[in-house]
Amino acid sequence: MQLNFSIYRYNPDVDNAPRMQDYQLEVEEGQDMMVLDALIALKEKDPTLSFRRSCREGVCGSDGVNMNGKNGLACITPLSALKGSKIVVRPLPGMPVVRDLVTDMTQFYTQYEKIKPFLINDDNHAPAREFLQSPEEREKLDGLYECILCACCSSSCPSFWWNPDKFIGPAGLLHAYRFLADSRDTAADERLSDLDDAFSVFRCHGIMNCVSVCPKGLNPTKAIGHIKSMLLKRAV
């Protein structure tokens, strides 16, 4: 069985403009494989093809790409899940391309840094050994801490495409709420003050592209809704 691929190619050192290159891959009849495995097989035929990958099991978040128009992790997306006679693979949209499927994620990480992604605790009576949480307090972090920062969500968000320097983006905001919801964190007010402007949070119009593409099944829109509610409660 022959599989047809169309892959985005761009090497700024050589190419004047990006182009789509067709590839064919022979696989056994009825055999399925992940997109990453197919890319690795294609790279054996064409070593100039560039993409990021590391854990190859959906944990590191390195191989976020756009497959047949939808962002996802190549390592956990089976070819059988992609419809159509040709599999089109492009880099994550809205991000500068370094080479082929490798994007420059500087702006994404800059926004992530802004939300102070670490626990802040200024409590003078901090416990000597460890902060204890009740099962209910711990449960509030479910659906938030699992984010692996693959950028599939932020790069599928038009608000992030248009204002990547001002809008935190769904991934950053999911992490922001992860710390706002943490019972051990004492900097909620400071965190909310940092987010209280017309762009950082409120550029999310709730179109839920982030929810649709998240390979971990998380819901950044819901987390953003909680942040908006917290900002609202603080203001009224």
Next chain:
Amino acid sequence: MVTGQASLKRNGVQDFVTIRATAIIMTAFSLFMGWFFICTPEVTYAIWHDLFSGLAMKVFTFLTLVSIMFHVRIGMWQVLTDYVKAPGLRAFIQFVLNLIAFVYVVVGLFVLWGV
């Protein structure tokens, strides 16, 4: 984190609330007008005139026009900051659109005043 200067001193929470509050008023007016057209078999000039003669209807209509102005002002600012990146052009389009929204309210006020 985004300075006031970078967002024309717009306030996110205030815009968020204003957009929703004005949307409620506009929706209520649309539903009321829809209900009026459904319940009125034939809309004659006299019936139309009577509808807008009452003070409550005048206030409701004016409130809706003002709501549209605020809604448009915030909505267009959001759309323009997304799609028009040249500051000069964006400021010009914003000025024209805000002017049109204001004219819309003033014309509406005079029309209501004349009923």
